[in-house]
Amino acid sequence: MSDNTANLTVGGDSKDYAIMDGTVGPQVIDVRKLYANTGMFTYDPGFTSTASCESGLTYIDGDEGVLLHRGYPIGQLAEESSFMEVCYLLLNGELPSKKELADFTNTITRHTMVHEQLSAFFRGFRRDAHPMAIMVGVVGALSAFYHDSTDINDPEQRRIASHRLIAKMPTIAAMAYKYSVGQPFVYPRNDLSYTANFLRMTFSVPAEDYIPDPVIVDAMDKIFILHADHEQNASTSTVRLAGSSGANPFACIAAGIACLWGPAHGGANEAALNMLREIGTVDRIPEYIARAKNKDDPFRLMGFGHRVYKNYDPRATVMQKTAKDVLEKLGVNDPVFDVAKELEQIALNDPYFVEKKLYPNVDFYSGVILSAIGFPTEMFTVLFALARTVGWVAQWNEMISDPAQKIGRPRQLYTGPTQRDYVPVDKR
Ligand code: CMC
Numbered sequence: 494m495s496d497n498t499a500n501l502t503v504g505g506d507s508k509d510y511a512i513m514d515g516t517v518g519p520q521v522i523d524v525r526k527l528y529a530n531t532g533m534f535t536y537d538p539g540f541t542s543t544a545s546c547e548s549g550l551t552y553i554d555g556d557e558g559v560l561l562h563r564g565y566p567i568g569q570l571a572e573e574s575s576f577m578e579v580c581y582l583l584l585n586g587e588l589p590s591k592k593e594l595a596d597f598t599n600t601i602t603r604h605t606m607v608h609e610q611l612s613a614f615f616r617g618f619r620r621d622a623h624p625m626a627i628m629v630g631v632v633g634a635l636s637a638f639y640h641d642s643t644d645i646n647d648p649e650q651r652r653i654a655s656h657r658l659i660a661k662m663p664t665i666a667a668m669a670y671k672y673s674v675g676q677p678f679v680y681p682r683n684d685l686s687y688t689a690n691f692l693r694m695t696f697s698v699p700a701e702d703y704i705p706d707p708v709i710v711d712a713m714d715k716i717f718i719l720h721a722d723h724e725q726n727a728s729t730s731t732v733r734l735a736g737s738s739g740a741n742p743f744a745c746i747a748a749g750i751a752c753l754w755g756p757a758h759g760g761a762n763e764a765a766l767n768m769l770r771e772i773g774t775v776d777r778i779p780e781y782i783a784r785a786k787n788k789d790d791p792f793r794l795m796g797f798g799h800r801v802y803k804n805y806d807p808r809a810t811v812m813q814k815t816a817k818d819v820l821e822k823l824g825v826n827d828p829v830f831d832v833a834k835e836l837e838q839i840a841l842n843d844p845y846f847v848e849k850k851l852y853p854n855v856d857f858y859s860g861v862i863l864s865a866i867g868f869p870t871e872m873f874t875v876l877f878a879l880a881r882t883v884g885w886v887a888q889w890n891e892m893i894s895d896p897a898q899k900i901g902r903p904r905q906l907y908t909g910p911t912q913r914d915y916v917p918v919d920k921r
Contacts, residue, residue, distance in 0.1 A: 503531045518552060534904045540725075541800075546733065547895065550583060550887055551724045558804035558852075562722060563587070571811045576717040576880070577601065577687055580659055583722055583887040598687070604660035605681035605690065607668075608638045615672045624669035624875045625754045631665050632658075633747030643741040645893055654742040655886040662879045663687065667694035670872055688714040691879070696867060708822040709866055712815050716862065719808040719855055720877050722884025724801070728753040732885045733892050734901040742889060749885045750878045756795070759881070762873040765796030766860030769829045769836070778836050786845045796857030797840060803850035812858040816865075825865045833861055 498509040499522045508530045511523040521544045524535055537543045552561040560567040563582050570579055574588075581589045581597045589597060614631050635657070636643055642654035668678050671694075679694045689705040692713060697703035723729070732749040736742070753759035772781050784792040799806060813834075820830055837853050840846045863873050892898050 551722045553724050553801050555801035555803050558807050560807050567807050571715045571718045576714045579718050579721050580883045601660045602683050604657050605664050607661050607664050627669040629747050629751050636741045636743035658882050662882045663691035666875045666879045670695050712819045715815050717880040720880035727758050729888050736889045737901040759874045759877040761795050762856040762859045763870045765856045768795045769832050772832050775835045798851040799854045805852045806854040808855035809853040816858045816861045819862050819865050830861050
């Protein structure tokens with residue numbers, strides 16, 4: 494085997510496969526000719542060893558606990574940047590100048606209103622519908638409203654669709670919340686920042702305005718930054734796969750939202766807080782640790798473990814500090830935060846979690862913060878979807894612009910019956 498090829502011998506026949514280099518991270522073996530050469534597929538359920546695309550957006554080193562967006566460490570972005578700036582960075586590849594940021598923010602601000610007719614969609618749902626169910630439906634419905642930005646072959650239409658999605662998602666998320674609590678929808682206001690505007694649309698009522706507290710706005714903005722993108726995770730891969738057929742961007746993002754909803758993915762923040770509440774007090778932690786370790790019990794510590802991170806999730810570090818700041822600022826003494834900190838300590842010292850390299854992930858502390866701010870648990874995944882929208886559209890756009898892009902079409906190892914003849918029902 495030479496330096497830049499991998500040699501594979503199948504049935505005595507040897508062939509070289511190119512090894513491709515990224516800028517950093519593992520090399521990949523280009524197996525695109527494998528089937529033509531051997532008549533065999535690779536088998537990799539869950540894509541544990543398969544790179545599905547090239548991407549220049551986000552890099553993760555799971556062993557070291559590193560997360561970079563366009564090269565910038567997530568800790569620096571969360572501490573020093575803003576969500577609007579991170580959106581620009583993900584979409585355009587570079588940090589904006591002052592003017593570029595002002596222009597971008599202005600564009601997003603001026604796209605936050607939704608077509609008035611869209612509010613009728615909400616009224617078709619039951620009041621007790623899960624807001625993620627509403628999000629899947631309403632975001633998918635955007636393609637019926639914004640026809641002038643659904644031609645995916647036109648870069649300008651793609652740009653407009655991306656801006657629309659980022660801008661309208663907070664409005665739609667706030668409407669989903671308002672609908673569930675039976676309060677009137679609140680229109681966006683252009684004099685507020687992206688995040689302050691979202692908080693106001695969520696928490697103000699006609700009888701009383703909501704003046705967003707800068708500490709809460711800052712915490713929420715950090716949470717948005719921490720969720721903005723995360724490489725080829727399940728929902729992003731779903732968006733790419735849906736988009737690979739040429740589907741319009743609104744439909745693709747609706748597909749991403751549907752995937753994100755699952756408890757192994759974005760739904761874990763809701764599940765983590767429910768779990769912490771169920772544990773309730775520090776003395777009950779050992780019982781839950783024992784359950785998590787028991788092979789016969791399907792219970793898992795929610796907010797723990799990650800497919801890629803085999804070290805502390807760098808987003809969880811920022812999240813834990815933000816939780817402390819928010820609880821202090823609000824004067825909230827939530828026993829759930831104590832349970833979370835103690836559970837983390839016990840798990841980090843338990844051989845089961847140490848050996849399997851299971852660490853807290855982004856979802857472990859986010860629920861504590863969101864609950865202190867006033868969000869019901871059902872809204873947690875909606876907030877994740879809101880923030881991840883920029884990652885989804887940036888990845889979708891990158892895919893459409895990639896000359897190597899093809900419709901996604903995995904193959905399979907068939908294990909069903911071989912061909913057999915149909916038997917009429919009266920002869921069976
Ligand atoms: N609690 C107890 N055991 C666990 C946990 C956990 N949270 N996570 C993994 N394990 C065990 C698992 O049982 C397995 O043990 P064994 O090797 O003996 O069979 C081993 O660790 C490896 O787990 P896996 O399921 O093969 O790993 P995966 O990469 O397929 O799953 C995961 C990753 C995130 C789905 C999983 O760790 C999990 O279910 N965690 C809880 C849900 C969660 O917090 N999800 C949020 C992920 S971060 C946000 C996001 O990206 O959406």
